[in-house]
Amino acid sequence: MTPQVSSSQIRKIILDQAKRANVGHIGSALSVADIIAALYFGVMTIPDPADSDRDRFILSKGHAALALYAAFFLKNWITSEMLDTYCSDDTFLPVHPERLLRGVDFGTGSLGMGISYAAGAALAAKMQNSKRRVFVLVSDAECNEGIVWEAAMFAVHHKISNLYVIIDLNGQQALGYTQDVLDTAPLGKKWEAFGWHVINVDGHSPEEIKNAIQLCEQEFTRPHALIARTTFGKGVSFMENKIKWHYWPMSMEEYRLALEDVERLS
Amino acid sequence: MRIAFVNALVELAKNDARILLLTSDLGYMVIEPFAEQYPDRFINVGVAEQNMVGVATGLADAGFVPFIYSITPFAVLRPFEFIRNGPVYHQLPVRIIGVGQGVEYGFNGNSHFGLEDVGVLRTQPGLTIIAPADDAQTKTAIEKTSSLTGPVYFRLSKDSFEIPELSRSFELGQVQQIGSGVDVLIISTGAITREVIQAAQLLSDQGLRSTILVIASIAPAPVSDLIKVLSAFKYAFTVESHYITGGIGSLVAEIVADHCLNVQVVRLGFEVLLNNALGNSAYLQAANGLSAEKIAFRIHKVLEESI
Numbered sequence: 001m002t003p004q005v006s007s008s009q010i011r012k013i014i015l016d017q018a019k020r021a022n023v024g025h026i027g028s029a030l031s032v033a034d035i036i037a038a039l040y041f042g043v044m045t046i047p048d049p050a051d052s053d054r055d056r057f058i059l060s061k062g063h064a065a066l067a068l069y070a071a072f073f074l075k076n077w078i079t080s081e082m083l084d085t086y087c088s089d090d091t092f093l094p095v096h097p098e099r100l101l102r103g104v105d106f107g108t109g110s111l112g113m114g115i116s117y118a119a120g121a122a123l124a125a126k127m128q129n130s131k132r133r134v135f136v137l138v139s140d141a142e143c144n145e146g147i148v149w150e151a152a153m154f155a156v157h158h159k160i161s162n163l164y165v166i167i168d169l170n171g172q173q174a175l176g177y178t179q180d181v182l183d184t185a186p187l188g189k190k191w192e193a194f195g196w197h198v199i200n201v202d203g204h205s206p207e208e209i210k211n212a213i214q215l216c217e218q219e220f221t222r223p224h225a226l227i228a229r230t231t232f233g234k235g236v237s238f239m240e241n242k243i244k245w246h247y248w249p250m251s252m253e254e255y256r257l258a259l260e261d262v263e264r265l266s
Numbered sequence: 267m268r269i270a271f272v273n274a275l276v277e278l279a280k281n282d283a284r285i286l287l288l289t290s291d292l293g294y295m296v297i298e299p300f301a302e303q304y305p306d307r308f309i310n311v312g313v314a315e316q317n318m319v320g321v322a323t324g325l326a327d328a329g330f331v332p333f334i335y336s337i338t339p340f341a342v343l344r345p346f347e348f349i350r351n352g353p354v355y356h357q358l359p360v361r362i363i364g365v366g367q368g369v370e371y372g373f374n375g376n377s378h379f380g381l382e383d384v385g386v387l388r389t390q391p392g393l394t395i396i397a398p399a400d401d402a403q404t405k406t407a408i409e410k411t412s413s414l415t416g417p418v419y420f421r422l423s424k425d426s427f428e429i430p431e432l433s434r435s436f437e438l439g440q441v442q443q444i445g446s447g448v449d450v451l452i453i454s455t456g457a458i459t460r461e462v463i464q465a466a467q468l469l470s471d472q473g474l475r476s477t478i479l480v481i482a483s484i485a486p487a488p489v490s491d492l493i494k495v496l497s498a499f500k501y502a503f504t505v506e507s508h509y510i511t512g513g514i515g516s517l518v519a520e521i522v523a524d525h526c527l528n529v530q531v532v533r534l535g536f537e538v539l540l541n542n543a544l545g546n547s548a549y550l551q552a553a554n555g556l557s558a559e560k561i562a563f564r565i566h567k568v569l570e571e572s573i
């Protein structure tokens with residue numbers, strides 16, 4: 001499966017499951033669909049979720065978990081029956097990822113913590129002389145959290161070059177646009193000022209993400225920040241850049257239109 | 267105890283390569299023996315307690331046993347949510363070392379006091395909570411918890427001293443008993459046990475013989491040990507360097523209520539905000555009714571009034 005094929009499948013699963021469960025966070029999940037596709041189907045080495053030397057992934061912006069569950073399904077780590085338990089009672093697939101689901105390296109949901117876990121996990125790999133890498137996906141608004149910068153300083157100081165932070169720069173947060181709520185710009189320059197190896201990428205081009213990460217492999221002294229420019233709600237025209245779709249579930253008609261859009265995109 | 271802790275850790279680390287020591291830039295003249303002997307296993311993370319817990323979570327997930335060191339409120343309260351979502355939720359062997367029981371940092375003031383750490387952490391399922399009463403018990407507790415797969419919190423005194431009556435003993439889920447007097451039951455935890463032993467002597471001078479139970483294993487709680495002894499007394503006096511809410515006074519009251527025991531719990535500890543004149547640890551304990559003399563006086567008064 002190529003990342004391109006999988007990102008459209010991820011989008012369709014996001015819509016199907018969000019509709020079935022009647023929950024929101026759709027726009028956030030669509031925003032990261034291509035990043036998740038690039039990582040799981042083009043970048044990370046995970047022969048098995050239990051392999052101790054696998055690459056690690058932490059979805060620090062835990063509210064986009066539906067995109068992650070879609071990738072797990074496409075990797076055959078969870079069955080369609082299990083996927084259909086999303087946000088049902090007795091599920092292992094809640095809104096934010098929990099450790100109890102095979103394949104989830106760290107449970108998240110409280111913004112900012114994932115990057116700190118990731119710094120420790122990547123440092124552990126270095127101390128154990130392992131080649132494994134740690135990827136952590138954070139949102140731009142998540143960079144409001146002080147812990148992001150504590151961890152950023154730590155990772156540079158300890159030259160944790162097997163750590164990859166991918167920032168989903170969609171310019172939106174729960175209650176408004178980031179430039180109106182708490183402006184994070186210029187985000188790339190901030191990461192650079194903290195000493196990170198920064199690359200700007202199109203967050204909707206799995207190929208570009210994959211190539212950028214390959215480029216990072218030649219930088220051995222600094223951790224890497226991929227500033228991935230994205231569109232909130234990407235792929236569904238009426239959701240794109242609309243604050244409403246951070247929380248809102250779809251009506252039947254909206255679901256139908258959204259599916260049409262996503263199919264057109266693929 | 268903090269010195270005893272580091273010495274015990276240096277020994278333990280000889281045969282356990284998983285052990286790391288992380289500090290958030292505290293521990294001057296304390297942590298050096300470990301840092302010098304194991305420079306590759308020591309990390310000063312800087313003044314960033316939340317990140318220290320997050321990083322320790324990542325390290326523990328990969329098989330390490332990180333001990334994270336700070337002064338009690340910085341080790342527990344600042345990163346509490348990280349402790350909850352990291353080592354507790356993931357059930358990882360992170361060891362949290364909080365230095366300073368109660369008001370030991372005296373002149374440093376309220377920001378440095380550990381008066382609610384036990385209360386806060388006691389809410390967390392699967393978190394072992396240890397409050398040693400002296401150096402030897404610290405060493406024994408560090409050794410006896412080394413194989414636990416979940417997280418552990420150690421509430422340590424910054425002072426070094428021995429309580430010979432404890433004879434180095436520590437067991438998870440058990441109390442240590444000093445004396446077997448039938449007139450007074452005092453339940454204590456941590457360094458303030460020294461005051462309690464003196465208080466018991468003062469009471470003995472007045473003809474009242476005491477049993478002292480020392481709780482070092484706060485979680486798992488020594489439930490059956492406590493039930494056995496509590497039933498034999500009309501009053502149980504709990505003494506702790508902690509707010510009376512949430513600490514061992516609350517723990518004993520919960521056990522009494524849960525098991526319908528016919529004993530009245532009298533909780534001695536800090537009751538008010540310390541926003542008045544400050545002083546050293548002994549001054550603050552005395553000013554809050556927790557010196558040996560005041561403990562003895564308060565116990566005597568309750569018993570006298572009950573007659």
